[in-house]
Amino acid sequence: MKTVSFEDLQKELKNRNINLSYQRLKILQYLTNSQIHPTVDQIFTDLHKDIPTLSKTTVYNTLKLLVQSDLAKVLTIEDNETRYDINIENHGHFKCESCGEIYDFTIDLDSIANKELKNFKINDKKVYFKGICPRCLN
Amino acid sequence: MKTVSFEDLQKELKNRNINLSYQRLKILQYLTNSQIHPTVDQIFTDLHKDIPTLSKTTVYNTLKLLVQSDLAKVLTIEDNETRYDINIENHGHFKCESCGEIYDFTIDLDSIANKELKNFKINDKKVYFKGICPRCLN
DNA sequence: TAATCATATTGTAATGATTACAACTCTGTA
DNA sequence: TACAGAGTTGTAATCATTACAATATGATTA
Numbered sequence: 001m002k003t004v005s006f007e008d009l010q011k012e013l014k015n016r017n018i019n020l021s022y023q024r025l026k027i028l029q030y031l032t033n034s035q036i037h038p039t040v041d042q043i044f045t046d047l048h049k050d051i052p053t054l055s056k057t058t059v060y061n062t063l064k065l066l067v068q069s070d071l072a073k074v075l076t077i078e079d080n081e082t083r084y085d086i087n088i089e090n091h092g093h094f095k096c097e098s099c100g101e102i103y104d105f106t107i108d109l110d111s112i113a114n115k116e117l118k119n120f121k122i123n124d125k126k127v128y129f130k131g132i133c134p135r136c137l138n
Numbered sequence: 139m140k141t142v143s144f145e146d147l148q149k150e151l152k153n154r155n156i157n158l159s160y161q162r163l164k165i166l167q168y169l170t171n172s173q174i175h176p177t178v179d180q181i182f183t184d185l186h187k188d189i190p191t192l193s194k195t196t197v198y199n200t201l202k203l204l205v206q207s208d209l210a211k212v213l214t215i216e217d218n219e220t221r222y223d224i225n226i227e228n229h230g231h232f233k234c235e236s237c238g239e240i241y242d243f244t245i246d247l248d249s250i251a252n253k254e255l256k257n258f259k260i261n262d263k264k265v266y267f268k269g270i271c272p273r274c275l276n
Numbered sequence: 277t278a279a280t281c282a283t284a285t286t287g288t289a290a291t292g293a294t295t296a297c298a299a300c301t302c303t304g305t306a
Numbered sequence: 307t308a309c310a311g312a313g314t315t316g317t318a319a320t321c322a323t324t325a326c327a328a329t330a331t332g333a334t335t336a
Contacts, residue, residue: 021284021331040322055286060323076214077264080294082322092250094258105254112230112250112265116243119272120232126215126266127250134257159302159313178293193315198294218323220293278336285330291323301314306307 009071009086016069023054027062037075037083037093037102077102077128092127098136105129147209147224154207161192165200175213175221175231175240215240215266230265236274243267 009028013020020028026047030038038046044059063084066072075083077095083102085093090110094103109125147166151158158166164185168176176184182197201222204210213221215233221240223231232241247263 019283019332023285053286056322057287057324058285061284074217076217079212079214079220080322082217092252094255094260097261103255103258105252107250107252112245114230114243114245117232117241117267119275120241120267121270121275122232122267123235123270124268126264126268128264128266129255129258129260130262130264131258131260137257137259157303157312161314191315195295195316196314199314218293280333280335282333283331286328288326288328290325293322294320296319297317299315299317302312304310304312306309 012069012071018065018069023051023058024062024065026051026054027059028066031066031072031084031086035104037085039081039083043084075102075126075128077130092129094129094131094133096133096136097130098132101133103133150207150209156203156207161189161196162200162203164189164192165197166204169204169210169222169224173242175223177219177221181222211262213240213264213266215268230267232267232269232271234271234274235268236270239271241271 009032010020013024018024027043030043030047034046036042040056040059040063043063044054044056047059048054063072066084067074071087073085073087075085075093077083077093088104090106090108091104092107094105095101096103107127109127112125112127113122147170148158151162156162165181168181168185172184174180178194178197178201181201182192182194185197186192201210204222205212209225211223211225213223213231215221215231226242228244228247229242230245232243233239234241245265247265250263250265251260
């Protein structure tokens with residue numbers, strides 16, 4: 001699975017004339033280091049320990065920026081929790097209905113193109129699975 | 139694509155000892171007749187014309203019931219709009235980013251099983267595409 | 277260095293979807 | 307008719323997200 005380095009991200013932001021402020025840096029680090037596809041609340045709560053002045057609005061703003069810049073993606077596996085993912089192509093997401101953990105799995109999104117959609121312009125593909133993970137099956 | 143008849147649905151509800159009240163009947167009809175994958179608000183607004191006493195809570199309650207009974211599915215293509223779909227297997231959803239319309243397309247969900255997940259118990263698979271539909275491309 | 281300007285951050289208030297809950301209604305049965 | 311259980315309704319509460327105005331920051335130029 002292709003990984004995105006911090007340097008890549010920094011470069012991308014430069015290209016788009018987006019300043020890498022301290023807060024944005026920390027949020028980017030959080031997204032790349034923790035592979036947990038966090039919710040806004042998780043990001044805010046964890047980072048707030050290091051940055052007591054951090055505002056939740058800043059987290060929202062930064063995530064919106066990253067999504068618009070195509071550096072992050074919104075995951076809507078559940079209707080009541082929006083999660084964020086550093087943008088790595090060609091993978092799907094599995095959510096365990098027991099422990100709530102989210103697993104990445106590789107999938108060739110190109111291979112699930114569809115004849116019916118040959119006249120459609122496809123910009124984004126999402127694949128979400130739900131079930132029970134091996135750990136919880138025991 | 140497999141279609142679900144009204145009689146099938148009624149039978150399913152009987153099996154589960156769920157009463158088919160007037161409101162529930164209307165909501166079921168709405169879901170089967172209109173193929174628009176409606177939001178709660180669409181269902182409520184449209185049915186409210188016929189049933190002025192209808193409450194939005196009833197719509198929520200009924201949809202929850204249908205989902206729990208596995209007769210309907212929740213669609214979370216966007217993080218800000220929850221939609222509902224009568225449960226038909228083996229199809230994905232395409233949402234046009236221009237007009238907002240949602241298109242079904244057939245897809246063999248079994249074929250996108252994944253070796254990495256061979257020890258996972260998979261209960262549900264969702265495939266969401268986004269882009270521009272042919273009508274809006276012109 | 278000081279002044280200026282654009283951008284980023286913050287905190288609070290507003291919005292909107294969903295849920296909780298208590299009162300009321302309906303239907304069937306004894 | 308009285309009762310019980312289930313379904314519906316409307317209001318209030320909750321929670322995530324957005325809007326917005328005030329403040330802070332940081333770079334640039336004189």
